[in-house]
Amino acid sequence: MKKRLTDAALDLMWENSYGTTSVDAICERAGAKKGSFYYFFKSKSELTVAALEAEWNKNKANMDALFSPTVPPLERFDRYFDYVHDRLAELQEECGSILGCPLLSIGSEVSTQDQGVRATVDRIWDRKIKYFESAIRDAHAQGLIVAPDPEAKARALFACYHGTLAQARIQNDVELIRDFKEVARDVLGVKQTDAVSS
């Protein structure tokens, strides 16, 4: 039931927003009653923290696979961006909208008002950046890009990517995400190969 509640919460907050997702609505979707909700969580804020952590745990294995060191570093990004694109396109079929990234949507919404949720978003954000950072470091070591500060480069790329996801949500346009692969190459400073000419 705990899982049903966190799943329901994340679904609703992702599709709509933190503010418009009521505890009643979460309970209804999870098939739970108010009493159960407050048995497991002492507030909506605390549930949100749990929901975000649960979502992270659900995705972690997948992220590990996408960013496996066995994959050539720049290809990891392509695979990741493709994966997110496909997932968001799939969700769009279900709910009619490109939903972007819940970390950014929820984080941006509550950052000035709920330090617990804000810190959780921040923490998970940092974990995800580590995948980028390590891929960038590998690419640099292989001479594919020049990135003397992989951490800064990773943060920059991650921010750019999330901006694109947010724009895709606002404009409800999945194409922006598809186009991001090229933008990522610019941000990374990928050295041109002759395959690029046309």
Next chain:
Amino acid sequence: MKKRLTDAALDLMWENSYGTTSVDAICERAGAKKGSFYYFFKSKSELTVAALEAEWNKNKANMDALFSPTVPPLERFDRYFDYVHDRLAELQEECGSILGCPLLSIGSEVSTQDQGVRATVDRIWDRKIKYFESAIRDAHAQGLIVAPDPEAKARALFACYHGTLAQARIQNDVELIRDFKEVARDVLGVKQTDAVSS
């Protein structure tokens, strides 16, 4: 009074969020009563549309100056990013938080639920991109960058910038914005000059 209401609304929504900004709170800050509010606007949604348009009108002259064709094209970006950085740092002094861009925060929050506000954000977003687009086209014409599709490049840069602003909001860190100037150069594909070496 209409102006006082839209100003109050934008301030509150920018600092907090659309959802947590109540009509009562807007009225209180504006020194207006409920009746006046609903005399001018028929809903909170409609007020938000008016507030966003008013904000645009307030900023337009400034944007025109920053992106004046008399300024070298790449310098326009530097000036703009500096301006936003300084403005957000100033607001941070007042309210303790880096607030990011209200278009993104509000847009991301309401995009799946309020088509009126969503369309307004979209429209203003497009107007702002035009400044980028024209600067990019000029830079391309002067051989400073290679950007055969200035519109796409402008959208990409705008998205990256907004992602950075959102991240700055979530992490309450203004430095991310300062660092963006270099990222922008990567996205734009600015050709290296010898001044860069060190």
Next chain:
DNA sequence: AAAATACTTGACTGATTAGTCTACATGGGC
């Protein structure tokens, strides 16, 4: 000065909100 328009006031409604509380069910260990 009358009339019409523009705007303000604040009490009101009914719905919804997060969160509480007590009573109840279930199932396992003894």
Next chain:
DNA sequence: GCCCATGTAGACTAATCAGTCAAGTATTTT
């Protein structure tokens, strides 16, 4: 058969929400 821990049920509160409305005051028009 009984205890106790783990959960469930759902009515309840008090606050807050967006929005209404009828009566009032200014301001402008005629």
